[in-house]
Amino acid sequence: MGGAPLADVTASDGSLRRFLHGLPGVDAVGLEARAASLGTRSIKTTAKAYAIDLAISMIDLTTLEGADTPGKVRSLAAKALHPDPTDRTVPTTAALCVYPDMVETAVASLAGSDVKVASVATAFPAGRTALAVKLADVRDAVAAGADEIDMVIDRGAFLAGHYLKVYEEIVAVKAECGAARLKVIFETGELSTYDNIRRASWLGMVAGADFIKTSTGKVAVNATPANTLLMLEAVRDFRAQTGVRVGVKPAGGIRTSKDAIKFLVLVNETVGEDWLDSHWFRFGASSLLNDLLMQRQKLSTGRYSGPDYVTVD
Amino acid sequence: MAFEYAPAPESRSVVDIAPSYGLFIDGEFTDAADGKVFKTVSPATEEVLSEVARAGAEDVDRAVKAARGAFAKWSALPGAERAKYLFRIARIIQERSRELAVLETLDNGKPIRETRDADLPLVAAHFFYYAGWADKLDHAGYGANPRPLGVAGQVIPWNFPLLMLAWKIAPALATGNTVVLKPAETTPLSALFFADICRQAGLPRGVVNILPGYGDTGAALVEHEDVDKIAFTGSTAVGKAIARQIAGTGKKATLELGGKGANIVFDDAPVDQAVEGIVTGIFFNQGQVCCAGSRLLVQESVQDELLDSLKRRLSTLRVGDPLDKNTDLGAINSAEQLARIRTLADAGEAEGAERWSPECELPASGYWFAPTLFTNVTQAHTVARDEIFGPVLSVLTFRTPEEAVAKANNTQYGLSAGIWTEKGSRILAVANRLRAGVVWANTFNKFDPTSPFGGYKESGYGREGGRHGLEAYLDV
Numbered sequence: 001m002g003g004a005p006l007a008d009v010t011a012s013d014g015s016l017r018r019f020l021h022g023l024p025g026v027d028a029v030g031l032e033a034r035a036a037s038l039g040t041r042s043i044k045t046t047a048k049a050y051a052i053d054l055a056i057s058m059i060d061l062t063t064l065e066g067a068d069t070p071g072k073v074r075s076l077a078a079k080a081l082h083p084d085p086t087d088r089t090v091p092t093t094a095a096l097c098v099y100p101d102m103v104e105t106a107v108a109s110l111a112g113s114d115v116k117v118a119s120v121a122t123a124f125p126a127g128r129t130a131l132a133v134k135l136a137d138v139r140d141a142v143a144a145g146a147d148e149i150d151m152v153i154d155r156g157a158f159l160a161g162h163y164l165k166v167y168e169e170i171v172a173v174k175a176e177c178g179a180a181r182l183k184v185i186f187e188t189g190e191l192s193t194y195d196n197i198r199r200a201s202w203l204g205m206v207a208g209a210d211f212i213k214t215s216t217g218k219v220a221v222n223a224t225p226a227n228t229l230l231m232l233e234a235v236r237d238f239r240a241q242t243g244v245r246v247g248v249k250p251a252g253g254i255r256t257s258k259d260a261i262k263f264l265v266l267v268n269e270t271v272g273e274d275w276l277d278s279h280w281f282r283f284g285a286s287s288l289l290n291d292l293l294m295q296r297q298k299l300s301t302g303r304y305s306g307p308d309y310v311t312v313d
Numbered sequence: 314m315a316f317e318y319a320p321a322p323e324s325r326s327v328v329d330i331a332p333s334y335g336l337f338i339d340g341e342f343t344d345a346a347d348g349k350v351f352k353t354v355s356p357a358t359e360e361v362l363s364e365v366a367r368a369g370a371e372d373v374d375r376a377v378k379a380a381r382g383a384f385a386k387w388s389a390l391p392g393a394e395r396a397k398y399l400f401r402i403a404r405i406i407q408e409r410s411r412e413l414a415v416l417e418t419l420d421n422g423k424p425i426r427e428t429r430d431a432d433l434p435l436v437a438a439h440f441f442y443y444a445g446w447a448d449k450l451d452h453a454g455y456g457a458n459p460r461p462l463g464v465a466g467q468v469i470p471w472n473f474p475l476l477m478l479a480w481k482i483a484p485a486l487a488t489g490n491t492v493v494l495k496p497a498e499t500t501p502l503s504a505l506f507f508a509d510i511c512r513q514a515g516l517p518r519g520v521v522n523i524l525p526g527y528g529d530t531g532a533a534l535v536e537h538e539d540v541d542k543i544a545f546t547g548s549t550a551v552g553k554a555i556a557r558q559i560a561g562t563g564k565k566a567t568l569e570l571g572g573k574g575a576n577i578v579f580d581d582a583p584v585d586q587a588v589e590g591i592v593t594g595i596f597f598n599q600g601q602v603c604c605a606g607s608r609l610l611v612q613e614s615v616q617d618e619l620l621d622s623l624k625r626r627l628s629t630l631r632v633g634d635p636l637d638k639n640t641d642l643g644a645i646n647s648a649e650q651l652a653r654i655r656t657l658a659d660a661g662e663a664e665g666a667e668r669w670s671p672e673c674e675l676p677a678s679g680y681w682f683a684p685t686l687f688t689n690v691t692q693a694h695t696v697a698r699d700e701i702f703g704p705v706l707s708v709l710t711f712r713t714p715e716e717a718v719a720k721a722n723n724t725q726y727g728l729s730a731g732i733w734t735e736k737g738s739r740i741l742a743v744a745n746r747l748r749a750g751v752v753w754a755n756t757f758n759k760f761d762p763t764s765p766f767g768g769y770k771e772s773g774y775g776r777e778g779g780r781h782g783l784e785a786y787l788d789v
Contacts, residue, residue, distance in 0.1 A: 024581075024582070024583055024584040024585070025581070025582075025583045025735040026583055026585070026586070027583040027586040027735075027755045027756075029755070029756065030583065030585075030586030030589055030590065030755060030756060031585070031586060033589070034585075034586070034589050040426060040430065040638070041318065041638075041639050042318075042321035042638035042639055043318060043319075043321075044318075044319045044320075044321045045319045046317075046319045047316070047317060047318045047319040048319070050316065050317075051316065054316075233585050264316065265316075268316045269629050273315050273316070276315075276316055
């Protein structure tokens with residue numbers, strides 16, 4: 001493992017800046033063209049059936065609303081366990097993703113299953129609070145039994161060029177996670193340029209992220225094929241350089257099976273089979289699940305059912 | 314379980330190929346005077362698609378007379394009236410684009426992804442673009458009321474059959490010329506479907522004539538004394554023969570010939586996009602592209618990293634059934650072309666260049682060649698100098714921008730080049746010194762009807778496309 005050279009990278013704000021700005025640039029037109037071109041892959045019959053089940057198994061079924069109640073969380077947990085009550089061959093989702101105060105309810109509802117409990121923390125989604133508060137937020141979620149923590153980076157510090165501050169914060173959060181896996185959310189819509197997204201990806205990975213994640217789902221631009229492709233290239237290159245594998249989670253705005261399958265094609269043709277597993281790739285989504293279930297019913301019965309044949313959350 | 318894509322073939326039922334086709338002269342399909350025919354096959358399967366009339370000298374004479382007969386009326390039409398026909402043709406091409414894409418894929422062997430997403434949209438775009446010029450010729454920069462030349466004899470290649478037809482016919486008609494066009498012998502079908510589109514559009518008889526045939530048909534057309542203008546796209550050898558043939562006759566000519574494009578990757582290039590650009594540059598249309606980026610010039614300091622990325626990327630290329638919507642690399646157009654590619658690749662190996670191909674299974678029938686890289690190539694190697702016109706990339710290195718420019722320009726050709734760097738000033742500085750008709754920056758093989766296209770040196774002369782493309786068909 002090449003840990004030593006990357007340790008040098010974080011020795012100072014200056015060295016970290018030189019490293020991040022030394023990464024190869026991203027040509028926006030070319031990146032988007034490649035993502036669009038992979039979007040024309042035609043995934044049919046057996047390949048489609050495989051992709052739909054894989055996508056279901058990769059969903060972090062998410063509710064992150066001010067109006068969330070224990071009842072809502074229990075209902076979503078039931079859906080994570082049995083996405084289609086009429087068909088027990090449907091896989092469970094990967095995780096249920098909730099706010100820290102709902103972790104306890106989620107853990108109780110999912111007890112005995114393989115479905116993970118993920119919790120956003122660090123003053124999600126803005127992250128604009130003191131580090132001590134963010135760390136307390138993480139501790140709270142971990143203590144309540146969260147298997148995974150989804151943190152947000154300090155975009156203000158990143159855009160101001162204070163990379164070391166962003167780095168140290170991720171390291172501090174990671175230290176609070178214990179056994180929980182850490183997903184680092186960049187809020188790519190706020191970072192704005194692809195060069196920034198590549199730098200943030202490396203910054204997050206060097207700081208110890210288990211997953212890098214596009215967005216909170218709370219801003220105008222969330223996961224796109226292009227930003228996800230770019231992050232897949234980053235985890236591929238990071239593994240080649242350090243031997244460490246990092247997961248990727250596009251979140252927000254992925255609503256249809258067709259979209260989800262396009263993302264799986266990106267995974268397949270960029271990082272390959274190694275990442276085609278819920279341990280290494282996730283979808284942060286809620287309405288996506290019902291569309292996948294409807295497409296799955298269509299494939300197995302030959303007929304489209306309709307929104308009354310899948311459950312509302 | 315791996316994510317294996319199930320077959321996703323485009324349906325052949327959208328295109329109805331007749332068992333035989335005639336020549337298209339004066340608005341009618343007719344047999345060749347001597348009754349000769351030839352077969353056209355699908356290069357992916359060697360299946361015979363149709364039997365096509367083969368035009369001889371007598372047919373060329375008939376077609377040129379028909380074009381001459383139609384010229385007076387056609388050229389006298391107000392530009393806005395000619396534009397209506399061109400707009401109509403463009404619209405019909407769009408409406409029939411799926412049918413034409415499948416047809417082109419069957420006859421040429423290129424993937425449906427390309428005919429659907431590149432060829433056909435560009436074909437329609439060319440007709441739309443030149444339709445717009447037809448009533449604005451006074452403002453093209455050649456003075457008031459520029460005159461057409463007369464009858465244009467056009468000979469086109471097999472690599473982009475319908476697109477090359479569009480490049481030739483659209484500006485010719487917009488400027489008021491009439492046309493006799495010979496498609497390549499391995500890909501005559503889309504031109505014959507285009508003849509049908511001309512009828513569908515109500516284009517006056519004789520304005521467009523299509524004569525399928527071999528080299529002798531093309532030679533007869535070039536030789537015909539009542540042809541005013543020759544437009545040829547194809548090999549440099551034939552281009553030179555044409556130039557000799559028409560010397561002293563007063564015929565105007567545009568020749569778009571071979572190339573050995575340099576794709577120059579500097580150490581500060583956006584690596585992932587450069588890799589995509591290299592792939593597009595040499596594997597688009599199986600490398601059977603005159604402006605292909607067939608020489609990769611990579612800065613020595615990033616050679617290893619870039620080649621690793623490139624090889625990894627080539628391993629994901631999907632080679633096979635061109636009608637499958639997921640195919641990236643289709644068949645080579647003909648047995649003859651395949652033999653040429655093999656000969657040159659073997660020469661590369663014999664001269665000591667290092668050959669590499671990803672693991673890929675090629676279909677048992679049809680004409681196939683695996684994507685191939687040559688490394689340790691020098692300027693002295695055949696694979697660095699001769700146009701291969703196939704999916705074969707020669708990799709050379711350089712140390713400084715001066716060396717990159719010197720090596721890029723050290724070729725008998727001068728059609729295309731690419732520059733990959735994040736530094737804008739370097740793009741401009743290097744582009745200014747490259748002797749190539751088109752220089753792409755951080756992209757490759759991008760085409761647009763508004764942009765002129767053509768070569769330096771043995772890549773030919775004259776420009777097609779854009780405002781410049783009008784000049785070739787005007788008496789200026």
